[in-house]
Amino acid sequence: MFPFPPRKPNKKVIIPQKKNFPSSSPRRVNIPSHFQKNPLITYSQIEIERELQKYPGLLRTLSHAYQYQVTFMDDKTENQYWFCRNIELTMVLLKYLNEKNWSVDWQEKPFILK
Incomplete structure (x- = not known):
């Protein structure tokens, strides 16, 4: 008779399981490092309009990084x-x-430009 090679053991079948993530968990937001470093940030009307044209989500990012306007x-x-x-x-x-006798208005988020 012919010599037969030894049998290979049967492979274990691993069934992937679906991970259930809670649907109410908030999305992680990337806050730029210059917003994380500075506790206070200043914009003039022209600067913020220019930044909003470049980055339409700027106010949303500011509301994640800061509390008051x-x-x-x-x-x-x-x-x-x-x-x-x-x-x-x-x-x-x-x-x-x-x-300095400046009349100012302040509010909590959500931020609104006037």
Whole structure:
């Protein structure tokens, strides 16, 4: 008779299982590093309009990185916007601007440009 090679063991069949992710988990948002580093960021009206043309999702990104918006509006000059990370920094900024006799408006997110 002929010599037969030894039999190979049967391969184990692994059935892939579906992972159930919770549907309510929020999407991870990439916040640019310059927003992560700075607790306060300032934009003029012209700068923010230019940035919004380049990056239409800028306000959404700012609302992920910052909590409060301070707006200075004047008829003679252009609007100024400050975005602050926490209430303590916002209060310090408001106190400083009130000492300069600037009339400012502040709000929590969602941010709105006026």
